[in-house]
Amino acid sequence: MAKIVFCFLCFLSYIQGEVLSLDTTRQIEIFREVFQKEINHLNGKIISLEGKYNDLNGAFKDLEGENKELRNELHVLKADKSTTAEEPVQKDPDIALDNTSPRKGLLVPKRAANGEIVAFHAKLHSSKCFQPHDIIVFDNVVTNNANAYDGSDGIFTAPISGTYVFIWNFSSMESSDNVLELVVHGAGIGSSISDSAHNTGDSHPAAGIAVVNVEVGQRVFVRKLAGNGIFCELLSNYGYFITTFSGWLLS
Structure with a gap:
């Protein structure tokens, strides 16, 4: 047990x-x-x-x-x-800007991305004869900020894309007429005529202005579109007549 x-x-x-x-x-x-x-x-x-x-x-x-x-x-x-x-501000004797105008902002050139103003102004050194479709070579360069205008061939190459203002001013010899055209990237944008063909001893000035969108690298110039009469000259430094071409970046 x-x-x-x-x-x-x-x-x-x-x-x-x-x-x-x-x-x-x-x-x-x-x-x-x-x-x-x-x-x-x-x-x-x-x-x-x-x-x-x-x-x-x-x-x-x-x-x-x-x-x-x-x-x-x-x-x-x-x-x-x-x-x-x-x-110092460079003053062009051929252009007087009205700084008192309420629209003076339209005449002020804008600056490129690097801070440089894009603007140019050139004129014919003396009266010259051009044939139809010739590029007008404004050989006396007064202002060329950004070095975008070439005084040797009369062509402005846009250094930056934007909206530009272009102005051209000219006068024909008596008994003649000239039609000048602004060309942007191969296309005619605007034209104006100085008609002195029916006047003896008198010359008629003309001008044109255009506001154009231009892409970087595109070329802009003024050419002679047509002309008739005894003389073919565009007047410059002849009396009061000066043939000019100007442009600047607006925005």
């Missing part, structure tokens, strides 16, 4: 040990699950923070680029202000 009781107690001890062992294993598994959840949660936060960091880093780089552009613009404005203060 004593042996049976001893064996029963041993069995109970064994069963209790197994139960305790099972409880310990389960607890470890629970701890592992909790720790894994915490690790996953922390990993998610890390990924979220990395995304926010990348967004902030991108925004910082964008601001850095904008700051650089603003600094460059400020540098150009300072240089332009310094140039404007140091260089």
